[in-house]
Amino acid sequence: MKKFAATAAIVTALGLTLAGCGDPSGADAGSSAPAEWAAQTADLSGVELTFWAAQSSVAVPEEVAATFEKATGAKVTIEVIPDSYEANVQTRVATGAKPDLAFWQPTPSMLTAINAKSNLLSLEGAPWIETMEPDLQDLTGILDDTRYATLIGSPSVIGVYYNKDVFAANGITELPQNFDDVLADAAVIDAAGVDPFFEMAGDGWGTQWFPQMLMADDAKAGFWDEVNAGTKTFSSPEMLDSITEYNDLITEGLFNADIKTATFNDQGTALLAGDAAMVVQNNVYLTQLQALATTDELNNKIGFFPVSRQGTVATSIPDQSNAIVAFNTGDAERESAARQFMSFWMGEGYPTFVASTNAVSIVTGVENSPEVPQLALDIHASQADIAPSMQAAAVANPDLWLNLVDMINGVKTPEDVAKATQSQFAELAKAAGVAGF
Incomplete structure (x- = not known):
C-alpha cells in the first residue's frame, strides 16, 4: 500500500479558520507523549460520553457502544450532526462545543482544519496500533509526527x-x-x-x-x-x-x-x-x-x-466514517474514558463492530464478517494500486x-x-x- 506524505511543515502551518479557536487546556493536547491507557473494561459507572456522527455513519458505532456500556457501566450518547458534517463540526468546535469522540476524516488537511493540536487528544502509544494490518498502521491519522486519529476499518x-x-x-x-x-x-x-x-x-x-x-x-x-x-x-x-x-x-x-x-x-x-x-x-x-x-x-x-x-x-480518500478521534475537553475523567472506548473498540469490541457492520477487518486475528459483501472485499483489495x-x-x-x-x-x-x-x-x-x- 502507498503512503501519501504531505509536507509536514506546510500541513501544520494550515490553521484554516479554526486556528487558535481550540481550548489548549488539556495537558496532553497536541503532545506526542504517550498517554496512560486504562484497561478496556475498567469500571466507568457514572461516566457519560458523547459521540458525534454524520447521518450516513450514525449506525456504525451503535453495537460497539452498547457492548462498551454493558462492559464498563459508561453511557455513550451518539449525536447526529447534520450535513455538511465536516463544516458543521468545525463550526461547533470553533464556538467551544466539543464531543468526547467523533468520526473525522483522518487526513493531514482535515486534522489541521479541526486544529488537532489544540482540540484533539494525542493517541500516541495507543495499544491497538500494532494489531492493525501493517500497511495501515501509519497510512493516515498523523499530523506533524503525532497520531490524532485511528482507522477503524478499511480506508475509503x-x-x-x-x-x-x-x-x-x-x-x-x-x-x-x-x-x-x-x-x-x-x-x-x-x-x-x-x-x-x-x-x-x-x-x-x-x-x-x-x-x-x-x-x-x-x-x-x-x-x-x-x-x-x-x-x-x-x-x-x-x-x-x-x-x-x-x-x-x-x-x-x-x-x-x-x-x-x-x-x-x-x-x-x-x-x-x-x-x-x-x-x-x-x-x-x-x-x-x-x-x-x-x-x-x-x-x-x-x-x-x-x-x-x-x-x-x-x-x-479516508473519510469521516473510516476513523475516530477523541477531543480535548478539559475533563480528565472523560478524556481517559474516551481513550478507553477507542481501545475497547479496536480490542475486545472489534469482533462486535465487524459483525454488526458487515465490515472488512483491519485487525490481525479478527476475521471479516461472514456477511461482508464481495464488493467490500474488492474495494479493500483495490488499495494495492492506489493514488491520493x-x-x-x-x-x-x-x-x-x-x-x-x-x-x-x-x-x-x-x-x-x-x-x-x-x-x-x-x-x-x-x-x-x-x-x-
Missing part, C-alpha cells in the same frame, strides 16, 4: 459501483481496464435506454469524485505535490481536462436526467433498481447499499472496480464540489470551476503563510 476508496444485471443484459462480460473501456460500455448501455452514470448534484458533495477518479494516474505521479508547491494549479491540464470531460459526459446525456436535484439516497436506490449502470462514489456509498440490501442481494446485483484514465488505479485524492494529499481542501455543482447547474464553465477552486486554495495557503502563495 473512490471507484465505480456497477449493476451486474445491467452489464450482463448489455453483453458486458469483462470489467473495464481503463476509462476508454468505461466509455465504450457506457455507449452500449446508453443505446439500450439505461443511464450509464448516476450523479447526486442535489446534495452535491459526491460530484468531486468523478474528476478525481479521472486524474488518478496524475495524482499517483505527484500532481498534488506540485499543486502544494505552487508549480501546478487546478487549471493545469491534469485537473481542467478531468473537469471538462466530466462536464462533457453530463452534456451528452450519459447521466440521470434529474442530476441537478438527485440526492445521495437516490444513488443507492437507482443502482439497486438497475435504473443506472454505474455510480462513482467512495465507501460511504457501500454503507448505504448495505442498509438497503442484504449481503446476498449485493453479491448478486452490485460490483465494484477501480479505474483511471490509463488503467485501474484507485483513489484513496485531493483530500488525502493537498495541503488545503477548497470547495471543488460547490463549484462543480455550479457547473452542473450552468452557472460556471469548467474553466470557471478550476479558476475558482484554485483561487480559494491559494487564499487558504497564503493565509497560512505557505511559501509560494
Whole structure:
C-alpha cells in the first residue's frame, strides 16, 4: 500500500479558520507523549460520553457502544450532526462545543482544519496500533509526527459501483481496464435506454469524485505535490481536462436526467433498481447499499472496480466514517474514558463492530464478517494500486464540489470551476503563510 506524505511543515502551518479557536487546556493536547491507557473494561459507572456522527455513519458505532456500556457501566450518547458534517463540526468546535469522540476524516488537511493540536487528544502509544494490518498502521491519522486519529476499518476508496444485471443484459462480460473501456460500455448501455452514470448534484458533495477518479494516474505521479508547491494549479491540464470531460459526459446525456436535484439516497436506490449502470462514489456509498440490501442481494446485483484514465488505479480518500478521534475537553475523567472506548473498540469490541457492520477487518486475528459483501472485499483489495485524492494529499481542501455543482447547474464553465477552486486554495495557503502563495 502507498503512503501519501504531505509536507509536514506546510500541513501544520494550515490553521484554516479554526486556528487558535481550540481550548489548549488539556495537558496532553497536541503532545506526542504517550498517554496512560486504562484497561478496556475498567469500571466507568457514572461516566457519560458523547459521540458525534454524520447521518450516513450514525449506525456504525451503535453495537460497539452498547457492548462498551454493558462492559464498563459508561453511557455513550451518539449525536447526529447534520450535513455538511465536516463544516458543521468545525463550526461547533470553533464556538467551544466539543464531543468526547467523533468520526473525522483522518487526513493531514482535515486534522489541521479541526486544529488537532489544540482540540484533539494525542493517541500516541495507543495499544491497538500494532494489531492493525501493517500497511495501515501509519497510512493516515498523523499530523506533524503525532497520531490524532485511528482507522477503524478499511480506508475509503473512490471507484465505480456497477449493476451486474445491467452489464450482463448489455453483453458486458469483462470489467473495464481503463476509462476508454468505461466509455465504450457506457455507449452500449446508453443505446439500450439505461443511464450509464448516476450523479447526486442535489446534495452535491459526491460530484468531486468523478474528476478525481479521472486524474488518478496524475495524482499517483505527484500532481498534488506540485499543486502544494505552487508549480501546478487546478487549471493545469491534469485537473481542467478531468473537469471538462466530466462536464462533457453530463452534456451528452450519459447521466440521470434529474442530476441537478438527485440526492445521495437516490444513488443507492437507482443502482439497486438497475435504473443506472454505474455510480462513482467512495465507501460511504457501500454503507448505504448495505442498509438497503442484504449481503446476498449485493453479491448478486452490485460490483465494484477501480479505474483511471490509463488503467485501474484507485483513489484513496479516508473519510469521516473510516476513523475516530477523541477531543480535548478539559475533563480528565472523560478524556481517559474516551481513550478507553477507542481501545475497547479496536480490542475486545472489534469482533462486535465487524459483525454488526458487515465490515472488512483491519485487525490481525479478527476475521471479516461472514456477511461482508464481495464488493467490500474488492474495494479493500483495490488499495494495492492506489493514488491520493485531493483530500488525502493537498495541503488545503477548497470547495471543488460547490463549484462543480455550479457547473452542473450552468452557472460556471469548467474553466470557471478550476479558476475558482484554485483561487480559494491559494487564499487558504497564503493565509497560512505557505511559501509560494
